[in-house]
Amino acid sequence: MTDEELFRKVKEIIHDNMEKASEDDSPAYHYTRPAPERYPYQFFWDTCFHVFILVSLGEIEMAKKHIQSLLGLQREDGFIGHMIYWDRLKPGRWADFFQSKFNYKNLYRSHMSSLIQPPLLAQAVSRIVKNSDNLNFLKEVLPNLKAYYDWLDKNRDFDGNGLLTIISPFESGMDWKPTYDVPLGFKEGKANTKLYYKVIWTDFLNFMNNYNLKKIYRKGHFLVKDAGLNTFYAQNLFCLGELCEMLEDPDAKEYYSRAKEVSKNIVEVLYDEQDAAFYDVYGKENIKIKVETPTIFYPLILSSIPKGIKTKVLERHFFSSEKFDTNYPIPSVAKDSSAFNPKESIYIWRGPTWIVNNWFLHQILEKNNYTESSQKLTRIIIQLIKKSGFREYYNPFTGEGYGAKDFTWAGLVLDMMNTKDKSIN
Structure with missing residues (x-):
């Protein structure tokens, strides 16, 4: 091909x-x-x-x-x-x-x-606007964007520190992510029907509370600040500020301010200095969940993260450690995790390689001047698609394709092949 x-x-x-x-x-x-x-x-x-x-x-x-x-x-x-x-x-x-x-x-x-779900809407609109001839589309949708990100700020920042809290494992987009085992009270490592019913029970409780967010927060069954979702949120607030500037909208300052607040608290709340990793946290006490998934790298895309932290995280977990080193990186949880299962399963995001993680890591490597590594990652993903087609996810060792066929996310490889830095902030 x-x-x-x-x-x-x-x-x-x-x-x-x-x-x-x-x-x-x-x-x-x-x-x-x-x-x-x-x-x-x-x-x-x-x-x-x-x-x-x-x-x-x-x-x-x-x-x-x-x-x-x-x-x-x-x-x-x-x-x-x-x-x-x-x-x-x-x-x-x-x-x-x-x-x-x-x-x-x-x-x-x-x-x-x-x-x-992860709020990438502003970045998607920005990509369209920057490849269009005029600002008419932006004028049409900017009020919708502002209303959406204002809703997130008012309704999912339970602690008042800018960080968003998810109330279901399905909200991060990474269903069955092993970090969620901890707040769910699942201690068996390898996924099974017990985990399945714990996840469904979480949604059922939200349903029984009629998705009343104040009541859900008060009861505190499942409250997680996900490192990946909050990174997307910070990126998109910066992006929304930029979009507002294009139309000379005075709210640009407000969204830039929120973006800086979220970025600052990603470091203060999610970063573990000893482990050099950005962890998800759970509960009203923001307890760190020390499970290594690709989202430990996600905040490195943000310009406000100190360079020393970026270098430390990448050197310890990506370049020097074998935890994420596979023939077809990057596995969706570290290989030494008790949850790790590289094969096909209904419990996804617990070992197999997903192209979206590579797409985002590619951006991180590009932005932090690891060009050779980013290009290598792109070549591997192209090889993976040529080997097994456009699949939902892949075995990180053999490259065998799993899950849905003709899955659209694999098309993100085109974005990886365009090495121009498209990240906002």
Whole structure:
């Protein structure tokens, strides 16, 4: 497979997986399914990934339609759910039922979940704007963006330090991430049905509390500040400030200020100096969860993180340690973790390689002038796709493809192949 053939295959998958409303449908929708059979809905952060891919393909107008679709059911208070069920009577999986407030009307109309996902929306819009000829699209969507990030600030910053708290393992986008075993009270390492029901029970409790966030916080069943999600949040607040500046919107200062606050507290709350790692924390006491997953690296993308910390984290965990060293990096948890399982399983994010982690680590290496390492990572991912196709995730040792086929996220390799630094802040 040549680079040109890779480009054509990504374009083919994106278009084959696309879903759009008929002329009679209201509201209208236009989005890409990550995988038609397994993931038929419009997902929040998947849509943002699809925008990055579409822009890489030169499909700017299509990317705009994806964002407009994502904003189509946005509530007046700014909230956007992590899944949008367009033109569907009910969720496809029974467990998804508990991820939305109950409303009998949702049984026969398009609706959203009540959970969030990593807030990459501002970066997705920025990618479109910076590859467009005018600012009309930005003028159209900026009020929606501001409302969304204001909702996050008002409703998920429970501690008043700028950091967002997730209330379900599904909110980080990395379902079954081993760090969540700790707040869930799962101590067996290797995933099993006990873990499954603990996760479903968490969503059920949120459902029974009718997604009343004040009540959920007060009861404190599952409260996690995820290093990955909060890194995306900081990035996108900086990005939102930049977008506001483009339109001479005075709120730019407010979003820059919030971004700096989040970045500062990522270091103060999540960074462990002794271990040189950014850990997820849980509970109202912000207890560090000392499980090494790729998100220990994520904050290194932020310009405000001291250079000494960046060097220390990369040297100890990426360049010198064997914990993440595999033929096809980077595994979704360190190899010495009791949760590590490199093979196919319904309990994903517990060992296999995901291209999204490599996509983000590639940006980190590029931004911190590890160009040779970033290019090597890109070559490995291209080899992985050529070997096993466009799959959901892969065995980090053999490269065997697992999960959904024709999975769109693999298309992020096009963004990796464009080595221009696209990160904000």
